[in-house]
Each structure stands twice: as structure tokens, then as C-alpha cells.
Amino acid sequence: MTVRLRHVAIASADxxxxxxxxxxVLGWTIAGKVDSRNARGYYVTDGTINIALLNFKNRPAAGMEFPEGYTGLHHLGFQCDDIEGLVETFEGSGYAPRHDVNMAQGLGKNPSKDNAEYKMKGPEGVMIDVSERGWVGTDSYKKLD
Structure with missing residues (x-):
């Protein structure tokens, strides 16, 4: 199974x-704008990596471990070719899905969404995104037809 880092999310006040x-400063491209019930912000990219710059609108969507107004690293996103297999590997290694955040954000394997993804627990308390589709602006992003 191929798994590559393709996404980083930063909680941003601005x-x-x-x-x-x-x-x-870096010459990156704005690949998209986010304005949902959960967050406002942008996706920026260098063509390989997508960084989400997000101002979260509610704590359940961000994850209750993040205090109101938190800024800094929020999660890392890995693109894979077998999401069920990767989720199974996470669970078999003791890293469970973040059902609280998945439910608050309406996530799950849903090819009609921008990112068919799950939030998972990761090491050192860092939340992990897993996705088959990937993220807009990256060279491996799988557009919907």
C-alpha cells in the first residue's frame, strides 16, 4: 500500500x-477557499503538498482537545490507495478513528465530497487525515468526473 504525506492543516487566527x-513569500498558489459551517480559510499548494489554513468556527469540528482560539499545527493528511486497508492498519496498531470529529464534520468514505477522508488518532496526539482522493492543488489529487 502506498501512503504519502500530501496535506497539513494549520489552525489560523487570520x-x-x-x-x-x-x-x-513562498510563491505558492491558492488552490481553494473554505467557508463551511465548520471553518473558514484557504488551501495553498506548491503542487505536491496542500496546506489548509483554517479558522475553526466550532470546537467539535476542530476536536475538543483544541482550546477556543487555538493556532498552530492541527493535523497531517496522508493519501493512500486503499483507505479501508489503511484505516484497518491504524486500528490494528491501536490508533482509532476520531468518531467525534468525523461525525462533527460529516466525514467518511464519500466520493462526492472534496476529500473522501477520515480523521484518525495519531502518535503524540497529532490528528491524522487519511484520504484516497487527496487534496486540491496536489499532483496526486483525484478530481471527480
């Missing part, structure tokens, strides 16, 4: 300013 940094 996603507009953060996106401007990536665009003007």
Missing part, C-alpha cells in the same frame, strides 16, 4: 494573512 504569506 487565514487571509497566512494565505498571503504562502502566496507572496
Amino acid at each position: 487565514p487571509d494573512n497566512a494565505a498571503k504569506f504562502f502566496e507572496t
